[in-house]
Amino acid sequence: MHFYVVSVLPEIFDSFVRTGLVGKAVQSGRIEVERMTPRDFTADRHRTVDDTPYGGGSGMVMRPGPLVDAMEAAEAAELARGGARPIRVLLDPQGERFDQRIARELSAATSLTLVCGRYEGVDERARIRMDRELSIGDFVLMGGEVGAMAIIEAVSRLLPGVLGNPESATDESHAAGRLEYPHYTRPATFRDESVPDVLVSGNHAHVARWRQRQSLARTRARRPDLLTTFPPSRDEQKVLDELDAADAATGKGSE
Numbered sequence: 686m687h688f689y690v691v692s693v694l695p696e697i698f699d700s701f702v703r704t705g706l707v708g709k710a711v712q713s714g715r716i717e718v719e720r721m722t723p724r725d726f727t728a729d730r731h732r733t734v735d736d737t738p739y740g741g742g743s744g745m746v747m748r749p750g751p752l753v754d755a756m757e758a759a760e761a762a763e764l765a766r767g768g769a770r771p772i773r774v775l776l777d778p779q780g781e782r783f784d785q786r787i788a789r790e791l792s793a794a795t796s797l798t799l800v801c802g803r804y805e806g807v808d809e810r811a812r813i814r815m816d817r818e819l820s821i822g823d824f825v826l827m828g829g830e831v832g833a834m835a836i837i838e839a840v841s842r843l844l845p846g847v848l849g850n851p852e853s854a855t856d857e858s859h860a861a862g863r864l865e866y867p868h869y870t871r872p873a874t875f876r877d878e879s880v881p882d883v884l885v886s887g888n889h890a891h892v893a894r895w896r897q898r899q900s901l902a903r904t905r906a907r908r909p910d911l912l913t914t915f916p917p918s919r920d921e922q923k924v925l926d927e928l929d930a931a932d933a934a935t936g937k938g939s940e
């Protein structure tokens with residue numbers, strides 16, 4: 686997967702592309718992260734990428750020319766390598782909320798261009814040239830770079846060979862619309878709290894059942910909306926009914 690990142694602060698990605706699993710994925714050639722700065726697509730002495738808003742008002746707006754030219758240069762590079770035109774993604778707090786489903790969709794592409802805004806955002810004529818606008822949450826960041834990193838991480842870990850254990854990407858929060866069960870590691874007792882007995886029982890079927898129950902209880906308590914978006918299977922419904930019955934008996938929520 687080839688990620689092109691259009692950003693006026695490409696140096697933000699310096700350690701990101703060298704560190705951890707992203708760094709390993711880059712080194713092994715499973716992903717490439719190519720940074721393009723719109724400043725390279727300006728014609729003035731100061732390499733100006735922003736200007737005052739028409740109609741007045743505070744802040745500066747990113748000029749459409751350098752952004753679109755950078756994005757098109759990324760596309761020309763990808764086509765020259767024999768690839769397809771990258772999907773154009775604008776990071777934007779007004780965009781569709783990025784989630785695991787979208788990460789999975791994007792992981793099927795061969796290349797993505799992630800366009801990072803700064804200042805008050807991008808000129809509308811750059812925005813309308815995008816394939817998708819994605820927000821990483823209902824808050825406003827200073828720029829799109831952190832969102833671009835979030836997308837690169839979420840998408841890359843779904844690509845073959847990027848995670849050491851491929852099951853990690855299927856058996857985890859949001860992979861199937863459920864939050865993951867709690868994890869424990871050594872020591873067996875930490876400040877008077879012990880690991881649940883079932884996890885040291887060696888009985889794999891009991892462990893699997895316990896994890897499913899915990900996962901459903903957690904999802905029900907923390908993200909009940911997921912149970913509507915991803916309706917429970919018959920087996921899961923049985924567990925949820927048991928949890929309801931346990932709550933009714935004790936008078937409290939059973940997470």
Ligand SMILES: C[S@@+](CC[C@H](N)C(=O)[O-])C[C@H]1O[C@@H](n2cnc3c(N)ncnc32)[C@H](O)[C@@H]1O
Pocket residue numbers: 775776777778779800801802803804805806807819820821822823824825826827828829830832
């Ligand atoms: C300060 S923000 C601009 C906000 C814009 N004036 C508005 O109210 O919608 C500058 C840039 O940060 C990025 N950004 C800010 N919040 C974001 C979010 N929640 N998700 C993705 N990108 C975001 C976008 O690229 C945006 O163009």
